Structures are given as C-alpha cells and as structure tokens.
Amino acid sequence: MALSNKKHRFSSVQIIVLFYVSSVLISALLLWLPVFHNPGVSLSLIDALFTASSAISVTGLTVIRIHEVFNQWGILLLTLLFQIGGIGIMTLGTFFWLVLQQKIGLQQRIWIAIDHNRPTLSGLVDLMRNILLLAIFIEVIGTIVLGSYFLWAGYHTEWYTAYFYSFFASVSAFTNAGFDLHGNSLIDFSQDYLLQIIHMVLIICGAIGFPVLIEVRNYFEHRRARQRFSFSLFTKITSITFFVLIAAGALLFFLFEREAFLQGKSWHESLFYALFQSVSSRSGGLTTMDMSLLSTPTAVMLSVLMFIGASPNSVGGGIRTTTFFVLLATVFAYMRGHKDVKVFRRELAEEDIMRSFLVFFVAISLVFTAVMLLLWMEGLPFEQVLFEVCSAFGTTGLSMGITPELSTPGKLILIITMVIGRIGIINLLLFLKRDERPTQYRFPKERVMIGQ
Template identity: 75%
Template sequence: MAVTDKRRRFSSVQIIVSFYLSAVLISTLLLMLPIFHQPGARLTFLDSLFTASSAISVTGLTVIAIHEVFNQWGLLLLTLLFQIGGIGIMTLGTFFWLVLRQRIGLEQRKWIATDHNRPTLAGLVSLMRSILLLAIFIELAGTIMLGSYFLAAGYHADWYTAYFHGFFASVSAFTNAGFDIYGNSLIGFSHDYVFQLIHMVLMVLGAIGFPVLVEVKDYIAHRRLNRRFTFSLFTKITTLTYLILSVAGALFFLLFEWDGFLAHKSWDESLFFALFQSLSTRSAGLTTMDVSVLSTPTLVMLSALMFIGASPNSVGGGIRTTTFFVMIATVIAYMRGRKDVKVFGRELEEDDIMRSFLVFFVAVSLVFAAIVLLVWIEGQPIQQVFFEVCSAFGTTGMSMGITSELSTSGRVILIITMLIGRIGIISLLLLLKKDERQIRYHYPKERVIIGQ
C-alpha cells in the first residue's frame, strides 16, 4: 500500500508572514533589554511589542517617548528594525545569502517575489542587489547631508552627535518609519527649510517604489551610452499618481487651512507646511506641526491620503497608489462606455482590475472594523480614532495624540492594523486563501440588479 505524505508544505506567503511576525517577537524581546535603555528607564512587554510592531511596519506610532527610553544602542537597534520593515526582510536575506555565497534556489526566489509583490521570478536577485545598494547610497547621502547641516547650522557642537542624529533621521525618513528623537516629531524645524527639503527628498525616494528607483538608475545608464530606454507601465502609473496625490494634498491643505492654521503665516511658511504634510501622508508620518489643531476637512483629507498610502514595492503601506489609479481609470473607462481599460498605450489585465477593487473593499472593511472597535472600547471621538486608524493602516505614523492613551485592547487593534498595512492586503488574502479545487461543473448564469 502506498504511503501518503500528509504533511502540508507552507506557502511562500505563510513563510514571509511568519518571518515578519518572528521579527516582531524577537525585536520585542530585544527592546526590553536594559542594555538598550537610558539609565532608570524600563519598558513593559506591551509597550515593547507596540514599539517593535511600529518599527517593523515602519509606521512611527509610539506609546513612549523614544528619546527618553532608548540610549544610542537602542536607537541603532531601531534603525535596524526600520531597515527590516522598510527595504524588506528578503532584501536583507538576499544580501546575507550573497555574502555567504549561498545558492538562491527556486523556493527562496518565491519568498523574495512574495515579499516584494513581484509577479515573476526573473531577475529577482539582481533587483534585490540594486535595491540594497540604492538604499545604502541614499541613506549614506542623507546622513552626510543632515550631519553636515547639523554642524553648519549649529544644532550640534560635536561631529559625533551631529552625524549620529543625521544617520537616525536619514534612515527614519528614507524608510518612512516616522520615528524621531526630539520628542515632538520635526516641529522644532518648522522654519528650517533646508532641513525640511532634505527630509522631503528622502521621503519621496522611499515611498515612490524601489522598481521606480531601479528604472531611473537604468535610464541614466542608458542615456550615458546613448541607448533608448522605455519606462514600464508600473513606473508611469506610480510616478503620475504619486505626483498628483502630493500636489492635490498640498493644494487642499492650503485651501482648507487658509483661514485657519495658515491664517497668519507667510506664503513660504504656508507652502512648506502644506507640501511637507502632504508628502508625509504617503507613509512617512513626520510632521512639522501639531496636526490636532487642523480643521476637520483637512484631517479627513489627510486620512484619505494615508489610507491610499505609498507605491507598491516601497517602504509604505495603505492600499497603494496603483490600486487607487486602476480604480479611477476603470470608473472613467466605464463612464465612457468601454469595457477595457487603456492607459499609456497599454491595456490593463482584468485580473489586476479585480484585485484593485478587492484590495479596496477589504481595506475599507478592516479600517471600518478597527474604527468601530476602538470607538466602542476606548470611547474616543470618532474623528481622532478615524485619523489614528488610517495612520496605522497606511503605516504613516501621524497622530492626534490618542495612541498613548489607548488601553491594552486598543493598542492590540492598532498593532494588528499596522502589521496588515505593512504586509499588504494581497498577502493577507493569499494567507487566508484555500487551495484551489478543480470545478467540474457550472450553474446557469443570471443577471442581478446592481447599484439602483
């Protein structure tokens, strides 16, 4: 009699999710060690779990004062967690495999494809190498610029402190982690435009998507050799959507706050406040002002931008910019009487269109459930809860100040929301998806009334 092996192999999605959950658990235990704390500081398990989850998901929401709890070793550990969550655990894994001269087989390539939401296995190792080198280059450049500026502007007197702060700020901005070591985000730099410009560039480079950065690098290389280069549809859609959302966010901020927060601000102050907050909603979460003083229309608009989030295969969360673009393009095509969706001389796959609406529906359901539960459990105003949940799901980290006031149940809800935002809706659905079974029959089809 044949022996049947009933052992079930784990899927690549399950493995990747287990990697991230393991990273959160290990990080939680590490962050509790006294070697990483300021003298006299202590960290409970729940606070450590929340901090680790926020760091791995590169969100930035905190229930503690980072600069009061962690010493320099603790801050260095946090930057490592930003890297794991930002550029991806499999990017770092590929780096170690290459250093150790280990063979990267088919199974490992599937893990990489799942972690970075890639449809094919071709060129993954080369892509991971490019992503890692670009991340190192950008973060190093940011460290040098910020550290040098801290010294030149007189923020820090000694070079070690200046460049250490520059390093932490550079990694936090590029990975869109949203953590700061000043205790009030970047409010103390609200009138320092040079500092803000450096941060805005780092935030954009992190949230625009790694494939876009790689294609820009390849474009520059082709131009030097006078070769023709064509950007992919992904890069065109991502860049256009990112630009439109950022500009629209800044314009709406100016419109809604012109007679409010910006009423007595100069034109340059107003412009930088609007642009920085708009770009930060892509996923960074760093702020140059107290967002709790903003009007309701502005808070709703910022929440919507955080819900959309950053580009796919970037350091950010949310439903992603391409999801939003495909939905809008599909609606416009339907209004024009077309069944197919054409953009930039290409026709979108029906499967991608269905996935976009599926991601949107599931994301709205999860965010709605989290809001209802938090309002029920915490009794906080729905406006503040709505903002906080969208910030967690978009792995943004902007806060109206209620996170530290949440109960244990409330914090657990935000932890789950942050991790889902980082892992992604598609990965969540694949994690819950059952094995496909071959259907040998179909029922008769019948139309139903939709929409009215």
C-alpha cells in the same frame, strides 16, 4: 474516524507573513530588555510590542518618547528594524546569502517575489542587489548631508552627536519609519526649509518605489550612452499618481487651513506647512506641526491620503498608488462606455482590475472595523480615531496624539492594523486562502440587479 496522513505544509506566502510576525515578536522581546534602555527606565511588554510593530512596519506611531527610553544601542537596534521593515526581510536575506556564497534556489526566489510583489521569478537576485545598494547609497548621502547641516546650522556642536542624529534621521526618513529623536518630530524645525527639503527628498525616494528608482537610474545610464530608453507602464502610472496626490494634498491643505492653522502665516510658511504634510502623508510620518490642531476637513483629507499610501514595492503601506489609479481609470472607462481600461496606449489586465477592487474592499472593511472597535472601546472623537487607524494602515505614523492614551486592547488593534499594512492586503488574503478544490461541474449563470 480515520486520521489523514497528509502533513500540513505552509505556503510561501504564509512563510513570508510568519517571518514578519516572528520579527515583530523577537524585536519586542529585544526592545523590552533593560540593556537597551536608559538607566532607571523600564518599558512594559505591550509598549515594547507596540514599538516593535511600529518599527518593523515602518509606521512611526509611538506610545513612548524614543530618546527618553532607549540608549544608543537601543536606537541602533531600532534603525536595524527600520531596515528590515523598509527594504524587506528577503532583501537582507539575499544579502546574507550572497555574502555566505549560498545558492539561492527556487524556493528562496519565490519568497523574494512574494515579499516584493513581483509577478515573475526572473532577475530577482539582481533586483535585491540593486535595492540594497540604492538604499545604502541614499541613506549614506542623507547621513552626510544632514550631519554636515546639523553642524553648520549649529543644531549640534559635536561631530559624533551630529552624525549619530543624522544617521537615525536619514534611515528613518528614507524607510518612511517616521521615528525621531527630538520628541516632537520636526516641529522645532518648522522654519528651517532646507532641513525640510532634505527630509522630503528622502521620504519621496523611499515611498515612490524601488522599481521607479531603478528605472530612473537606468534612464540616466542610457542617456549617458546615448541609447533610447522607455519607462514602463508601472513607472508612468506610479509617478504620475504619486506626485498628483502630493500636489492635490498640499492644495487642499492650504484651502482647508488658510482660515484656521495657516491664518496669519506668510506665503512661504503656508507653502511649506502644506507641502511637507502632504509629502509626509504618503507614508513618511514626520510632521512640522501639531496634528491635533488640524481642522476636521483636513484630518479627513489626510486620512484618505494615508489610506492610499505609497507606491507598490516601496517602504510604505496603504492600498498603494497603483491601486487607486486603476480604480479611477476603471470608473472613468465605464462612464465613457468602454469595457476595456486603456492607459498610455496599453490595456490593463482584467486580473489587475479585479485585484484592485478586491484590495480596496478588504482595506475599507479593515479600516471600518478598526475604527468601529476603537470608537466603542475608547470613546474618542471620530476624526481622531479615523486619522490614527488610517495612519496605522498606511504605515504612516502621523498622530493626533491619542495613541499613548489607548488601552491595551486599543493598542493591539493598531498593532494588527500596522502589521497588515506592512505585509499588504493581497498577502493577507493569500495567507488566509484555503487549498483550492477543483470542481467537476458548473451552475447556470444568472444576472442580478446591481446598484439601483
């Protein structure tokens, strides 16, 4: 048989995916090195791989206590990994290309477009610059505010410790990484509402999407110049869906837990418990309560919210808010007898509708497979396994406490789920896509019975 002379070339999507996979492997090896550990502490390779995957995917699920294992250099390394996973490899790559005064060619622009889910190649360099500047600005403000508050409230007495903790907390919250240095997330601060508000603002800024943040900034610039400005359809859909899900999650949390976890608590305690958990389920991963105390309806509800995840082109994962909106809009349009889906005096493209249903189907299949395998291998309660898998896929990081107890195969399943949640379903499908072979013929069409 004659061998083909055609060389295999990786597609742009495959290169981006390989970038992230390589980042996870390299980060795991670095985190495994004793130089980043506290004296006398060792870390197994599988736990280093799990931590690296959770950091690069900005998930927050952990099998270790960060402050007990890593020294200050290890903690700084983790914050760098949050940046890589949160604002994207290509954003940082663009920054270094600009610093080195390198020309950003067509191939690099294609990588940027894929990494940030952009349909066009125009304006990508400016977009990367805006994303980087916005991220730095928000994280610096968060560090200053949190550090000053730590000192003022007496949580830390030394300025270096206060601002070191605030720097890690600010980056972790904005990138929705969900890691903490206290060992129990924000449970110790469940009565500190101001600290919770600061974290919620940072989480929302990271999860709502960079295009939305940029448009909001442009809106204020136009308003200052007394110029007319119109928000894009993407920003309208994203913002409405994002905040409606937060409100719905908080309301359902209150209803499901008022006779359980919230019983005997004041109205303001109930409000902040419900609101913080709902905001954090977008992709934040921080919590002010022990998740193992949740009732089954609340655990399932939060699993759904984590499965939906954050907005596109944000630091979060999941199927994304726009996907969820398009699914609902399409179903309601069909129920009203409409063939087209119209929102805000615009008509949604058929390709976007098809992609939404494709993402939903593949995501459901992925979560179902991971849950089924973990139930088979680990023998844990269904709601806990579902919660952990949805947290991994949504790159959220909320946990009911079962992750450290998983076997090595169980940890590998969550690692794969976290990485897929970060790179996205569309990129996963394009990564697996085979070269298209044009056909010179078509078959006759025939209808089939659907649904009943």
